[in-house]
Amino acid sequence: MESNEQAWIDLSLIPRPWHIEITGCEHPWAERPVVVHKTRLDELPADTPNWQRAEAYRLEITEGRPTISAESEPGLAAARRTLRQLTARETVPDLRIADRPAYEWRGLNVDIARHFFGPDELIRVMDIMADVGLNRLHLHLSDDQGWRIEIPGLPELTERSSHTSVGGGPGGYLTRAQMDELARAAEDRGIALIPEVDVPGHTTAALHALPGLNPRNTPDVYEGIEVGISTLTEALPETERFLAAVFEGLGRYGAAGIHIGGDECLLTPPDEFTRLVARAAHHVRKQGHPVIAWQEAAPVLEAGEYVQVWDERQDFAEVAEAAARGVGIIASPATRAYLDMKYTPDDPIGLTWAGTTSVREALEWDPKDLVAGVEPGAIHGVEACIFTETIETFDQLTYMLLPRLAAVAEVAWAGSGIGQWDSFSRRIAVTWRR
Template sequence: MNPRHRESSVLLGSLLLATGSPGAVEPGEGGGAAPPSTPALGRVIPAPASVEPRSTPYRITADTRIRTRGAPGVQEVADHLAALLRPSTGHPLPVEEDVPDGIRLLLTDGEPDLGDEGYLLDSGPEAVTITARRPAGLFYGVQTLRQLLPAAVEERTEQPGPWTVPGGTVRDVPRYGYRGAMLDVARHFFTVDQVKRYVDQLALYKLNTLHLHLTDDQGWRIAVDSWPELTTKGAATQVGGGAGGHYTKDEYREIVRYAAARHLEVVPEIDMPGHTHAALTAYPKLNPDGEAPEPYTGVEVGFSTLCVPEEVTYHFVDDVVREVAELTPGDLLHIGGDEADATPKDEYAHFMDRAQALVTRHGKTVMGWHQLAGARPVAGAVIQYWGYDATSEEERRQVVDAALAGAKVVLSPADRSYLDMKYTEATELGLDWAGRVEVRRSYDWDPATYLDGLPEEALLGVEAPLWTETLATSAELEVMAFPRLPGIAELGWSPRATHDWDGYRQRLAAQAPRWDALGIRYHRSPQVPWPQQ
C-alpha cells in the first residue's frame, strides 16, 4: 500500500479544484490541434485490438430499435444501452426481440477467441451489431459504441444530434482478466451514491473490478453483526475528524449489485494485522496492551497491530471474514497485510498463516498486498504489488519467487498507478511520497515487463488504487483519477501493439467533452492536447 505521508499534510474542508476547471492549464508540453467532436472508428479508450473501417456509417434515429434474443443477461445490457441513449437523443429506442435492423445485441456459441469478455462490433447503414459469447462482452461492446457517438450523448437532456456511428468492424478482446480500481472509503467515508458514481466511471473504460478498502486506522466501514461496536465506535470518525460513517449490510449488498450490473466484481479489503486502530478503539481486547486507544484522525501509518498471540484475535478474524464473505459473491477477499511495522516479523508470518486459512475456509481466494510474499502465501493467493522505483530488490524478488511458487500477481506500482499521487509540485490534492506522477508516466509502462522475472502466466492484470487521505468529495476523487484512470484501464485491456503515447494522448484529449457532459472534474494536464474551450 504506502509507506506514506510521514511528511505529508492533509488538505481539509473546501478546496479550489483549479486543476479540474476548464481553463486551468499548467505550463509545459501540450498543444496541438483539437480532436474531432465525433471520433472515428477505433478512436476510443481502451484502444481496440483491431479495427477495419468502412465509409458507410449508421445513424440512430427516431425509428431505431434495440434488438435482443432474450438470452440471460442480454436484456439487462439492452436496458442499460437504452437508458444511456434515450435522454440525449430524445428517441424512444424500444427494446424488442428479433428486430432485423437497428442496434442488435447478440450472443453466440461461436467465436471462441472472444472468450468471456471480448466482442465484435459491426457498423453499417442498416444496423450496428454487437456480438459476444457472454453478456459481459456485450456490455463492453456497448461502452465502445457509446464512445463512438458524439460526446453530447452523455447529456441527460435532449440534444440536437445527429447520432452517427462510424462504419466498420471492431474486434476486441482484453489483454488481462483483472482490470481494477481501488477506492479507499476508510480514510474518508464515501456514501453509496458516491461509490455508484465512481463505478459508472470505471465501467465506461471496461474495468471489471472494484476493490473497496473498507477498514483502516481512521475508520471501520462495514457492519459486522457479531462485533457491532466496529461500526458504533470504530466508524465514528475519519481523517481530520468529522462524522465518518459505514455501510449497513444492505447498503454493501446494493454496491455489489450495482457494480455487478455493470460487470464489475467487488473485492472487499479488511486490512490486518496493521491498519487496525479503528478496530482497537472498539474492542481493546484485540490490542496487545488491552487498552482502548483514542480514535485516530491523522495520516501516519505502521503503529497499530492486532494482538497476534491471543486466540480472541482469530475469533475476531473468523467472524469478520465469514460475514464479509457471505455478503460478497466474488471469489477474492483482500486481507491487506501491508505496513505492519508494529507486528513482530515472526508474529506477522504466523498471523498471515491463520488469516489465510480462514479466508480459504470461508470459500474465498486470498488477496493481499505484496508484503504477503515475505510470509507464506497459500497456493493460488493473489499478491498485489504496490512497490515503486525505491522498492528494494529483495521485496521485488519475494514477489517473483512467490509467483514462481504458484501465486498470482496484480500490479499497482505506486509511482505509476496510484491515483492519489500529485501530478506536479503545484497539485493541491494528493500525496507525493512515491514521486509526482503525470499522465505520461502513469500510462507509459508495460505490465508484462515491469517485474523482471515475473512469469507471464502469473500476471492477472493491473489495478489503480485511489487513497483518500486528502480526498473527501466526489469532485476531489475525479480530479485525481482523471485523466490517469483511463490509461491504467488501457494497459489492462489493450494489446501491447497498440501502446503508443503520441496516439494515446490524442485519444485521451478527445475524452474531455465526454467528461464535461458527464460532469466529471479532471486535471487538464499540459501533456495532453485538450480541445480549446
C-alpha cells in the same frame, strides 16, 4: 482501409480495441435496433483462455446498422460500451471491431477508511469504471482512522470507530443492506466487489473499538496519516475471534476474492506477522473464496490466489517465488497506478511519497515489466488505487481519478500503454469534450 491506430484516434475509443478496420464511408448516426448474436468468435486464436473468450466481442456497422456478436453476456456488454462511444459522434463509419481484454482483473481500489464515501458515490464510481472497461471494485474498508463496514457479532467496530476521519471530519460506515445494494449495482455493471480489511497493521480503529485486542492500553481514535503505527497481537484470545468474525463476515461479498491486507506492518515481529496473515487467509479459504494480499504477505499465498504488487522500492524475490507456485500477480505500481499521487508538485491535494504521476506516466508502462523473472502469464491483472488521506469530497475524488483512471484502464484492457501517448492524448481530448 485505415490503420488500426488512425482509426482509434479518429473514433476516440478508450480503451483502444485489439483490432479495428474501417470498411466504408461515414453515415449520420440515427438510433437503430442493434442486432445481437451470441455465437462463437472464430477470429479468436484457438488457445484463447475461457475468461478472455467470455469478454471478447465483434462489432460491425454496415450502412449505419450495428451488429454485435459475443460468446457470453460480458462480451455483449463490452460491445455495447464501445458502441455507446461511437454513437456519441454525429457520424459513424462502416467498420469492423474485434476486441478482447489483455487481463482478466481490471480494478480500482477505493479507500473509504481515511475519508468515507457512501453507496451513492461508490455507485457513481462504478459507472465511471464500467465506461472504461474496469471490472473489480476493491473497497479498502478499514484502517487506523476508521472502520467502515458492519460486521455481525462485532457491533463495537462501527459503534466506536466509524464516526471520524482524517483531520477529525465526519465518518460513516456501510451497513449490510448498503453492501447488498452495492453488490447488486456492481453485478448490473459487470463489476465484482473485492472487500478488504487490512491486518495485522492499519488496525488502530479495531484496537480502539475492541479493548480485548490490546495487550496494554486501548488507543485513542486516530485522525492523522502516519502508517505503521498499529498491530494485532497473536497471543490474545480476542485476536482469533476478531479475525474469524471479520473475514467470515466479509464472505457474503467476497466470491471474487477477499483482501486480507498485510502491508506496512512495522510493529509486527516477522514470525508473528506470518502467523497472523496465515490465520486471516485460513478464514477466507474455508469459505471457498480466493485470498488476496499486498506483496509483503506473498509467502502465505497459495496457487490460485493473488498478490498485489504496489511498492517498487521493495525486493520482489518473494513475489517471484509466489508466482512460481501459481499465485497470480495484480500490478499496482505506486508510481503509475496510485492515483492519490499529485499530478504535479503544485496540486492542492494528493500525496507525493511515490513522486508525482502525470496522465502520461499513468499510461506509458507495461505490467509485464514490473516483476523481473516471472513469466508474462503470471501477471493476472492491473489495478489502480486511490487512498483518501487528502481527499474529502466526491469532486476531489473524481479530479484525482480522471483522466488518469482511463489511462490505467487502457493498460489493463490493451496490455500496455508504452508508445501510445500520442494516440491516447488525442482520444482522451475528444472524450473529455463529449
